Amino acid sequence: MGEAHLFIISGPSGAGKGTLVKELLRRVPDLWVSVSATTRVPRPGEKDGIDYFFLTPSEFEVRARHGEFLEHAEVHGNRYGTLRAPVERRLAHDVDVMLEIDPQGAAQVRKVMDRSRLIFVKAPTTEDLEKRIRYRGAESEEQLRTRLKTAERELAVEGMYDFVVINDDVSRATDELVAYIRSLSEDATGTAGAPSAL
Numbered sequence: 001m002g003e004a005h006l007f008i009i010s011g012p013s014g015a016g017k018g019t020l021v022k023e024l025l026r027r028v029p030d031l032w033v034s035v036s037a038t039t040r041v042p043r044p045g046e047k048d049g050i051d052y053f054f055l056t057p058s059e060f061e062v063r064a065r066h067g068e069f070l071e072h073a074e075v076h077g078n079r080y081g082t083l084r085a086p087v088e089r090r091l092a093h094d095v096d097v098m099l100e101i102d103p104q105g106a107a108q109v110r111k112v113m114d115r116s117r118l119i120f121v122k123a124p125t126t127e128d129l130e131k132r133i134r135y136r137g138a139e140s141e142e143q144l145r146t147r148l149k150t151a152e153r154e155l156a157v158e159g160m161y162d163f164v165v166i167n168d169d170v171s172r173a174t175d176e177l178v179a180y181i182r183s184l185s186e187d188a189t190g191t192a193g194a195p196s197a198l
Helices: 017-027 057-065 084-092 103-112 126-136 141-156 170-189
Strands: 006-010 069-075 078-083 097-100 116-122 163-166
Touching (some): 006 103, 017 170, 057 069, 057 078, 069 084, 069 103, 078 084, 097 103, 103 116, 116 170, 126 141
Parallel strands (some): 006 116, 116 163
Antiparallel strands (some): 069 078
C-alpha cells in the first residue's frame, strides 16, 4: 500500500477555507478531516466534536503538557491545537488526512511530519477578504482590524506552501484542490486510494 499524505490547508480568515474543505469532503469522501481543539467560545450553530472540540483553557493546558497535540498555537487570544492520536491513527491505516490550521501550526507540523503537503487558500484581493469578513458579521470592528492584520502576516508566508489556490470561485478552486490531492495520492499508490471505514 502507498503512504498516506497529510494535507494542511491554511489561509487568512475570510479566504473560504471552511467552504472549500466541505466541498472537498463531498468530492473526495475517503479524505479524513481532523477536528481541531480550541479554547474560544462556540459561534452560533457550532457543535462540540463536529466543528471543534471546545476546551476550557485549563483542559487545553493539561493536554498540551501531556504532549497530546501535534501542534498548538495562540491566535487572536484563543488557543487552537490538533490532537495527535487521531491523525497518526488514520495515517497508519493509509488514510489521507486534512488539517485546517493556521500557518504557525502548519510550520510546526511540517517539522515533525515529512509527509505533509501545505496548501494555501487566499481571496483574490485584500478588499475581497475584508468584505467576506464583514459579511460574516461575527466580529466587532476591533476584531475585524485584528484579523486583517493577521491576514497580512499570513499572506507574507505564502511562499512556504507547496500549492496555492485563489478562491475567486468555489467550484473552480475545489476542482484545483481535488486534482492536486488526487495526483499525489495516485503517485503514491499507482491508483486512486480506496475509501476507508475509519
